[in-house]
Amino acid sequence: MLWVKSFHILFVASWFAGLFYLPRIFVNLAMVPPESVAERQRLLLMARKLMRFMTILAVPALVLGLWLWLGYGIGKGPGNGWMHAKLTIVVLLLGYHHACGVMLRRFEAGINRRSHVWYRWFNEAPVVMMLVAVVLVVVKPF
Template identity: 85%
Template sequence: MLWVKSFHIVFIASWFAGLFYLPRIFVNLAMVPPESVAERERLLLMAHKLMRFTTLLAVPAVALGLWLWLGYGIGLGAGNGWMHAKLFVVALILGYHHACGVMLRRFQQGINRRGHVWYRWFNEAPVIMLVVVVLLVVIKPF
C-alpha cells in the first residue's frame, strides 16, 4: 500500500505542476498582441503539449487514488467525513482541468473573451484546492 500511496503522491504533484503552469500560459496568451502570430503559435503549442501531458498524469493519479479508496478502504467507514470532502474537492479539480481544456480550445480557435487579469485569478484556484485537500488528508477534521 505504501508504494501505491507514494506513486499517487508523485502523480498528484506532477499533475498539479501542470495545472499551475497551464493557466500561466493563458495569461501570456491573453497578453499577446494580435500582430504577434509567431508568439501566439509558440504559446499555443506549449499549452497544447502541457495539457496533453497533464492529462496523462491525471489518469494514474486518479486511478491510484481510487485503488487506495476502494481497494484498501482508506476513508471508508464511520468518522471519515474528511474523505467525502476530499472527493468533492477532487471533483472540483477534475472540473478545473476540464475547464482548462475548454479554454485552450477557445484560444486555438481565436475566440478568447477574457483578459489576462481574469486568467491571473483563475490561476490561483488550483493552489486553494490543493491546500484544502492536503489539510483534509493530514488533519482529517471530521
Template identity: 75%
Template structure:
C-alpha cells in the same frame, strides 16, 4: 499499499504542476499582440503539449487514488470519514478545473478568448486553493 500511496502523491504533485503552469501560459496568450502570430502559435503549442502531458498524469493520479480508497476500505466505517467525502468533492473540482483549462485552450485556438490576462491570473489561483484543501483534509482529517 505504501508504494501505491507514494506513486499517488508523485502523480498528483506532477499533475498540479501542470495545472499551476497552464493558466500562466493563458496569461501570456491573453497579452500577446494581435500581429505576433509566431508568438501566439508558440504559446498555443506549449499549452497543447502541457495539457496533454497533464492529462496523462491525471489519469494515474485518479486511478491510484481509487486503488487507495478501495485498498484501505475507506467508506466502510460507520463514522469518521467525512474528510474523505469532502476530499472526493475537491477531487471532482480539480477534474472540473482541468476540463475548464481544456475548454479555455480550445477557445484560444479558435481565437474566441473573451477573458483578460487579469482574469487568468485570478483563475490561476484556484488549483492552489484546491490543493490546500485536499492536503488539509487528508492530513488533519477535521471531520
C-alpha cells in the same frame, strides 16, 4: 500499499504542477498582440503539450487513488468525512482541468474574450483547492 500511496502522491503533485502552470500560459496568450503570430503559436504549442501531459498524469493519479480507496478501504467507515470532502475537491479539480481544456480550444480558435487579469485570478483556484486537500488529508478534521 505504501508504494501505491507514493505513486499516487507523485502523480497528483505532477498534475497540480500542470494545473498551476497552464493558466500562466493563458495569461501570456491573453497578452499577445494580434500581430505576434509566432509568439501566439509557440504559447499554444506549449499549452497543448502541457494539457496532454497533465491529462496523462491525471489518469494514474485517479486510478491509484481509487485503488487506495476501494482496494485498501482508506477513508471508508465512520469518522472518515474528510474523504468525502477530499473527493469533492477532486471532482472540482477535474472540472477545473476540463475548463482549462475548453479555454485552450477557445485560444486555438482565436475566440478568447477574457483579459490577462481574469486568467491571473483563475490561476489561484487550484492553489486554494490544493491547500484544502492537503489539510483534509493530513489533519483529517472530520
